[in-house]
Amino acid sequence: QSNVTIYGLVDLGMVYAKQGDNKFRGVQSGTVSASRIGFKGSEDLGNGLSAKFQLEYGIGADVGSGPTGARQSWVGLDGGFGFVGLGRQYSPGHNGAATMTNFMNSSQMDPLSVLAGAAGATIRVAGSGRINNSINYKSKSFGGLKFEALYGFGERNQDDDRSEGDVVGLGAMYSNGPIEATAVYHRIDGGAGDDQKEWLLGGGYNFGVAQVNLTWQNVDAGSIDNDVWTITGTIPVSEAGKVALGYGHLSHDNSDMDADMYTVAYFHSLSKRTMAYAGYSHVNNDDGAVRPFSAGLDADAGNNGNGFTVGIRHTF
């Protein structure tokens, strides 16, 4: 048992949300961060080398489902050369985007995550940012600069297009004092069709009174050419409290599915592991159906979406 650490997160919030004629009220799991339970460990192999593993499963804490949602699942070797792992792993795109979130990776409220999803991106701090059947390399930090490279196998190899669904991910992340910057690239092999190519560029600066991040990402796949811009910030307002603000714009170059999203949230730490929160999001849609709190709220395309939440996020 000393070989295993159990950890997890339970996040449950009361949610009120609306899009057109559709209204939702209830209790949702993962309103800020996805609820999960995981098992991890590390073994010293000598010579600065260690073996590591992590098995992490998503749970629907509102209805007791799980622990079966595929999150992380890998084994790897860590050493002076960096880390090499095999399995289902966070992609460079996931890790790059995660350096730019001001809403704790919220797939319900963070414009960066919600709009990336609506753009069809795999560069995203959510499920599609984790890659099955992958081999992954992460470098050590060189003066704040780190590199990552991943190859994921689509494993549709019985037919002619043996590389269909294969994913290539490359990323660089820089962190130094008040500065954060990241550049990541993903390519998903389209087989007989077009490849999907993605970019995310992001930069942030901590001014003390506020931490501000700017991102741009693009998804290009045949006739699809989508862009997402976001500006988000965090403002400390007390020892335990901070306000987060975010705006994002989704642009579909070849359809009328553009959207703008605005979010304001308040995060209040009750302790190191427990936080109370409240948040409000608004989405302006053209013909699309982007919405906050989509886990509960059904889509009503062409209408704006609104949502409010108050809840608790507990890590263990």
Add this chain to the structure above:
Amino acid sequence: QSNVTIYGLVDLGMVYAKQGDNKFRGVQSGTVSASRIGFKGSEDLGNGLSAKFQLEYGIGADVGSGPTGARQSWVGLDGGFGFVGLGRQYSPGHNGAATMTNFMNSSQMDPLSVLAGAAGATIRVAGSGRINNSINYKSKSFGGLKFEALYGFGERNQDDDRSEGDVVGLGAMYSNGPIEATAVYHRIDGGAGDDQKEWLLGGGYNFGVAQVNLTWQNVDAGSIDNDVWTITGTIPVSEAGKVALGYGHLSHDNSDMDADMYTVAYFHSLSKRTMAYAGYSHVNNDDGAVRPFSAGLDADAGNNGNGFTVGIRHTF
């Protein structure tokens, strides 16, 4: 890892059961208490406040299924005011009924649980007594008296009947020396149809030579009007052994589905955490198909049911 406690229960019994032409023999999970595994923890937040979570999953220990069955899944705050939680939680009806069981909540043998299931009750020490998407309040004890209140969201909120499936639960439990008493009420919103309203009243006294409980519960929903009466008791017969006896009557006011159930069981503690048991149940049916050990035995309506079990219940 010090933040998490793993716990659980494995209950497996040999079962022989019969209803009409249907016969069952085999090994069943949860013959006395449902097999499960869970993870729970508590964090001191200061000022008498603590954050708590619990994630508990059912397992089919006879065939190795699970751990995926939704049992408990919640996070909450505990303090001088009592406890407030969000998620999938035990209802007041579950907790009130649980104070009245003499068969460790057995959904296979306890007339209180089996007949409540046949009556369509959510006031029950089984799955339907746990409520998804709920907010729950439990008071501290005031001289042995405690109160509980729960609101569960049906989350069928896209249509006109926004409150359809919503559950209200209210309960009071009193425990003082030899006396146990409980009164609980549930209402399930029927939307365009009739609401379902339920009551359970129960009382118990420990005479020393025996502990005896009496219960009455009613389920009222449109044309449905079902009542369940039970009398059950536990008689200590040695340092480690006790005999449990139970009788229950199910009355359907508007159909010929009445049933009587008789159970006798012997529970023998091998240690604090391990128990061996044997039990026999008999059900007299009118036109219905109530039966003991229904997890394995198929229904043959209008026939009486019989079942015998011998097994082991181990907690960890």
Add this chain to the structure above:
Amino acid sequence: QSNVTIYGLVDLGMVYAKQGDNKFRGVQSGTVSASRIGFKGSEDLGNGLSAKFQLEYGIGADVGSGPTGARQSWVGLDGGFGFVGLGRQYSPGHNGAATMTNFMNSSQMDPLSVLAGAAGATIRVAGSGRINNSINYKSKSFGGLKFEALYGFGERNQDDDRSEGDVVGLGAMYSNGPIEATAVYHRIDGGAGDDQKEWLLGGGYNFGVAQVNLTWQNVDAGSIDNDVWTITGTIPVSEAGKVALGYGHLSHDNSDMDADMYTVAYFHSLSKRTMAYAGYSHVNNDDGAVRPFSAGLDADAGNNGNGFTVGIRHTF
């Protein structure tokens, strides 16, 4: 928490495999040993008696699926008389075959496991060697000799053939210095059809420079009469490394589905809990579709199969 030990295994390998026109490349879980996570415990009951439980679930570590695959799930009593358990348990056939593996029970590379699967055997170090709804007895060792007996209930007891699917397993295992020997028997009740009867006989000797095992097993069910012979060995080549070699022959008496399988592997211990490995397997088929690495590679009947892997196996 002191009542529970968490343990498990994560095995992930890069795999290249081919059968006829079907080609596979990717990352597979359980290339050598099946990935899993488990929970187990023991409680001292006094008088030399203890209560034990084990709950073990398979995981697809390459895609993050699980932990839901049914492996072991039982509770039992251990004492001077041996062990008696109830639930889903390793059969005598599983445990007998496991004493004969030189490839850590690999269902991907071990001729003993792959060919037993192709023969339709339940005497096998894989899923079909674990029996649901069973009662199991395992003796203590008498000078290196142990006995096992299992009865598993098919639980198709609603119809006339109440014993259809019931499994009887009997086994003897002998281990003494350099000598290993085993004889096991399974019978699966066929109800109105023919019973399936199986035998495995195996013997091994450790010559120091190499450990060598010989096995024969037979599956007899109506018109089916299949035999599997294997010879496998392990040769230590360094402090940390060993080479494993294996050959097996599958003979279908009543069809042209015969196959020969050849495997060579290298196992290199990086520590007590972590191993790197590489392996190559070749299968010659008549009209059948036996293949190595079948978890990823689709069948192309009548063609030979080849596969290569390199990976990591980590236990915790």
